[in-house]
Amino acid sequence: MWALRGGRCLRAAWSWGGSRLARGATGGRQIDQNPEWQLEEQKPLPQKKVTMELLDHLERLALVDFRNWEGVERLEKAIQFADQLHEVNTEGIEPMDSVLENRCLYLRGDNITEGNCTKELLQNASQTAEEYFEAPPGNIPLPKLEERESFLQDSN
Amino acid sequence: MLRAALREVSTALKEGQVSPTELCQRCLSLIKATKCLNAYITVTEDTALRQAEESEKRYRRGQSLGDLDGIPVAVKDNFSTTGIETTCASNMLKGYIPPYNATVVQKLLDQGAVLIGKTNLDEFAMGSGSTDGIFGPVRNPWSYSKQYREKCGQNSHLENEDSSWLITGGSSGGSAAAVSSFTCFAALGSDTGGSTRNPAAHCGVVGLKPTYGLVSRHGLIPLVNSMDVPGILTRCVDDAATVLGVLAGHDPKDSTTVQDPFNPFKLPSVIDVGxxxxxIPKEYHIPGLSSETLKVWSKAADLFENAGARVIEVSLPHTCYSIVCYHVLCAAEVASNMARFDGLEYGHRSNMDKSTESMYAATRREGFNDVVRGRILSGNYFLLKQNYEKYFIKAQKVRRLIANDFVNVFSSGVDVLLTPTTLRDAVPYVEFIKEDxxxxxxxxxxxTQAANMSAFLHNLGGVRNLCLKNIQVLLYSRQSLTSDLYKKIYVNLSKEYGFKVCIWEEASNLPTQGPIQERAEKPSLQVCTSTEHKWLQHYFLTGNAKPDQI
Structure with missing residues (x-):
């Protein structure tokens, strides 16, 4: 006879369900409906909001704009969600960046195996000149945050 | 014929009961008839018919290329396909025509498969509903099933059919809907955090997420490089194994595919689960898990126990942090991956021409939806110099703890984990969009995402159409104990599985061959309004009608 049984779970922003799942009685397969742990209700947003400087910095780095306050709020919620990680004790734990970390990955020989495909590569670019991709003038920073919105809107 | 499993239709092709062209045409007409599902972004009618014709010639010469020759398949629209538009359901790639095939697509074509279309998804595969792409949401074929319409009839706010239709889950919802509505026999999806298994569960088909490193990602437009894998959607597990056999193996164009030799396998028909x-990971019992799912989960466990397996409770203590960890790692990799879309070399380009930087910014503003922009911005936040240790490295450490949980459980002698795939059944679209x-x-x-982060090998989800098949998969995990790569198997069961398990229990004389019998016994469509729906209904009820007969 098998039944779900309660036990311990690490507590983060998740709180204990607190109950044990009853072992099924002989013949019946009763399972307690109380879960193991709970996802706590989203707390109200913390007082500390992201600053205008940060927003400006992120927009320049990401080259996408928040567009409106909903976008900013989305970031604040994403940070708040991520903050739950700080409740995990990771002392002495090495970061893991690939599931193949213990394997020797394939490296091909440093030889040219394909090429001569300029035409194919250029055909998906909307502006080209001779055999080049064509870009507008470079080395001009984005306008300041307050002017950026109207500036970018011109393009729509 | 369209309702057959891949293996059966393959036999029919070999025996000449149906020709590849005929099969292709029937799929194409069914695609037209089920257009309301919005499963396809591009239907490649002409090339498909040409490929079918080639296949027909091969059959006539007696030189068929194998089990997939002449079989119509669909591919999610984030796999590159030569000469066929590949959009990722984003304005950013609208009109983009790749000059090369993804390795997995090429492998299917090399086996003679007929590419019938590119399927719908969430923009850049970011989502779990297939509702957030520029081509609109995908409708779950089961929205038009008898069971669901009956349920709606009892519920006044669901009576209106136009608003009660169900989502497919995502992001590979188009592929799942395509397989589920019989418009193709297998489809490719992608799985980064559950994007193949989730819609498979919701649409009642098999979703296989192969181990990271087993199937090439070359040509799959990347979302999270360290977790993306091409996924397989079919109507039964045998078919998934067949397709995996074709796709798996080292690819010199993807350095993260492992070089171990891969031997295609067939699932045995006799199973000993003894x-x-x-x-049973106890932490997977969480609030929000619907009572039906819970019931089916324990029923599945009971079933295994009754069949002689040892069923034990296990603990994966870091489960509750897993989704948070995934959230950070995913955003960080998205931020870096999406940097490639700047309007210069391919894809959308804004008319803004004041400066390069402003052209980039305007292009990306016009090209990405809110979800994609949101993940890029939060990813950039987590990667800021002052946040890198605090969020990104921290998440990578938690990732190791999560992976270690799996290592501990599997090294303690557990062969298979049995968990639900999703918390509950597919919800109506109007419900789904209430949350961001x-x-x-x-x-x-x-x-689902814990498996992507931990690489536990073959995840199966959403196996409504199967009875004995599911358990065969478990045996497969035992069989492969010889190979390091296949040591572990991690099986997600959808609640639909339990439904089938019941059938297996009560009628173990059911044929082992796939869904046909079941579909025929349980006609699934009843109440439909528009012509398209009527057709779909008729088709599901009778199984052999052609659109012009209605």
Whole structure:
């Protein structure tokens, strides 16, 4: 006879369900409906909001704009969600960046195996000149945050 | 014929009962008839018919290329396909025509498969509903099933059919809907946090997420490089194994594919689960898990126990942090991956020409939806110099703890883990969009993403159409104990599985061959309004009608 049984779970922003799942009685397969742990209700947003400087910095780095306050709020919620990680004790734990970390990955020989495909590569670019991709003038920073919105809107 | 499993239709092709062209045409007409599902972004009618014709010639010469020759398949629209538009359901790639095939697409074509179309998804595969792409949401074929319409009839706010239709889950919802509505025999999806398994569960088809490193990602437009894998959607597990056999193996164009030799396999028909140890992770019992799912989950466990397997409770203590960890790692990799879309070399380009930087910014503003922009911005935040240790490295450490949980459980002698795939059944679209994409993904990926981060090998989800098949998969995990790569198997069961398990229990004389019998016994469509729906209904009820007969 098998039944779900309660036990311990690490507590983060998740709180204990607190109950044990009853072992099924002989013949019946009763399972307690109380879960193991709970996802706590989203707390109200913390007082500390992201600053205008940060927003400006992120927009320049990401080259996408928040567009409106909903976008900013989305970031604040994403940070708040991520903050739950700080409740995990990771002392002495090495970061893991690939599931193949213990394997020797394939490296091909440093030889040219394909090429001569300029035409194919250029055909998906909307502006080209001779055999080049064509870009507008470079080395001009984005306008300041307050002017950026109207500036970018011109393009729509 | 369209309702047959891949293996059966393959036999029919070999025996000449149906020709590849005829099969292709029937699929194409069914695609037209089920257009309301919005499963396809591009239907490649002409090339498909040409490929079918080639296949026909091969059959006539007696030189068929194998089990997939002449079989119509669909591919998610984030795999590159030579000469066929590949959009990722984004304005950013609208009109983009790749000059090369993804390795997995090429492998299918090399086996003679007929590419019938490119399927719908969430923009850049970011989502769990297939509701957030520029081509609109995908409708779940089961919205038009008898069971569901009956349920709606009892519920006054669901009576209106135009608003009660169900989502497919995502992000490979188009592929799942395509397989589920019989418009193709297999489809490719992609799985980063559950994007193949989730819609498979919701649409009642098999979803296989192969181990990271087993199937090439070359040509799959990347979302999270360290977790993306091409996924397989079919109507039964045998078919998934067949397709995996074709796709798997080292690819010199993807350095993260492992070089171990891969031997394609067939699932055996006799199963002995007696030597299996099945683990039930207790932390997967969480609030929000619907009572039906819970019931089916325990029923499945009971079933294994009754069949002689040892079923034990196990603990994966870091489960509750897994979705948070995934959220950070995913955003960080998205931020870096999406940097490639700047309007210069391919894809959308804004008319803004004041400076390069402003052209980039305007292009990306016009090209990405809110969800994609949101993940890029939060990813950039987590990667800021002052946040790198605090969020990104921290998440990578938590990732190791999560992976270690799996290592500990599997090294304690557990062969297979049995968990639900999703918290509950597919919900109506109107319900689903009440929450934003991030919240939904956090709920819907909760049981699936841990596997992407930990690489536990073959995840199966959503196996409604199967009876004996599911258990065969478990045996497969035992069989492969010889190979390091296949040591572990991690099986997600959808609640639909339990439904089938019941059938297996009560009628174990059911044929082992796939869904045909079941579909025929349980006609699934009844109430439909528009012509398209009527057709779909008729088709599901009778199984052999052609559109012009209505």
């Amino acid at each position: 030597k299996l140890c099945i683990g 994409n991030r919240t939904r993904s956090a709920q819907d990926d909760i049981f």
